[in-house]
Amino acid sequence: LQLLSRQVVADVARVRAYEQEKQRAEQLEALDRAKTAFFSNVSHEFRTPLTLMLAPVEDALADTEEVLAPRQRERLSLVQRNGTRLLKLVNSLLDYSRLEAGRAKVAYQSTDLPAFTAELVSHFESAVRRAGLVLTVELATLGEPVWVDREAWEKVVFNLLSNALKYTFEGNIAVSLRAEGAEAVLRVRDTGTGIPAQALPHVFERFHRVEGARARSHEGSGIGLSLVQELVKLHGGSVSVHSALEQGSTFTVRVPFGKDHLSREHLLPGLT
Ligand code: ADP
Secondary structure, three states: OHHHHHHHHHHHHHHHHHHHHHHHHHHHHHHHHHHHHHHHHHHHHHHHHHHHHHHHHHHHHHOOOOOOOHHHHHHHHHHHHHHHHHHHHHHHHHHHHHHHOOOOOOOEEEEOHHHHHHHHHHOOHHHHHHOOOEEEEEEOOOOOOEEEEHHHHHHHHHHHHHHHHHOOOOOEEEEEEEEEOOEEEEEEEEOOOOOOOOOHHHOOOOOOOOOOOOOOOOOOOOOHHHHHHHHHHHOOOEEEEEEEOOOEEEEEEEEEOEOOOOOHHHEOOOOO
16 A cells, blocks of 8 residues: 555645646746747837838938938948848847747749749849859759748848858859759858858858857847748758858758648639
8 A cells, every 4th residue: 555655645746747847848838938929029110110211211312313422321221221131130139039929921933943043142242242252053943833922032042152252352152952852952162261060060040140250240149040040941942051160161952843732721822
C-alpha cells in the first residue's frame, strides 16, 4: 500500500509539472502573439502619417514652378531621404510581423523567374556602376515553372543586392540563377568586406547587425536578411550564406520547382 501511495504521489507530481509546463508554454505563446500584434499595429500606425508627411515634401521638390532657395531644397531633400528611409523600415517591420503571424498576403504565380529577376537586377545597374563595381548577371533558363509571390521575390532580390552594394568597395557583384536538381537557385556573390565567422550564424536573426562592419552607408536595421529568410521559407525554400572576411560573401536562395508544396488557397485564381 505504501508503495502504491508513493507511486500515486509521484504520478500526481508529474501531472502537475506537465500542467505547469503546458501553462507556461501557453503563456509564452500568448505573449508572442501580443508582441507580434503590437509590432504590426505600431508599424501600421506609423505608416499613414509618415506617408502623409512625405507627400508635400516630395511635391515641393518636384514642383518646377515652386522656387526653392538652394538651402531650402537641401533641407527638404534631407527630410525626404530620411523620411523615405524610415518608411522603408516601417514597411519591412510590417512585412516581417505579418509573416511571423502567418498573416502575410501572398499570391503565388507561375513566373518566368529568369526574366523577372533580370528586370529586378536591371534597377541596380547604374548604382553598381556609380560605385565603381562590375555587375555580372547569369540567368539560365530553368526548364521548370517556379511559383513565386512576385512582391516577395522582388524583396528577396532587392535586399540581397542592396547588401552586396552596401558592403562591397571594390571588385564585382555577380547574380546567377540556375536549376539545381528540383530547385531554382539564386546566388548573389560579392567581393566585399565579408562577414566574420562568429557573426555568420546570426546574420539572419532579426535586428542582428555585425558589430564594426564597414559599409558604404550606415543605413540599416538588421531586418533585411531576416525578412529574406521568412519570405524564402514561405516558398518552401531556404537561404544560406558563405563568407570569408575581406574576400566576400555569397548568399544562396533555393526555391523548389512546381506548386505542390504551396498552400492551394494562395495560388492565384485562374492559374493551374
Ligand atoms: P542591415 O540593415 O544591417 O544591412 P541585414 O539584415 O540586411 O541588415 O544584414 C544583417 C547584417 O549582415 C548586416 O548588418 C551586415 O553586417 C551583414 N551583411 C549582410 N549582407 C552582407 C554582405 N553582402 N557583405 C557583408 N556583410 C553583410
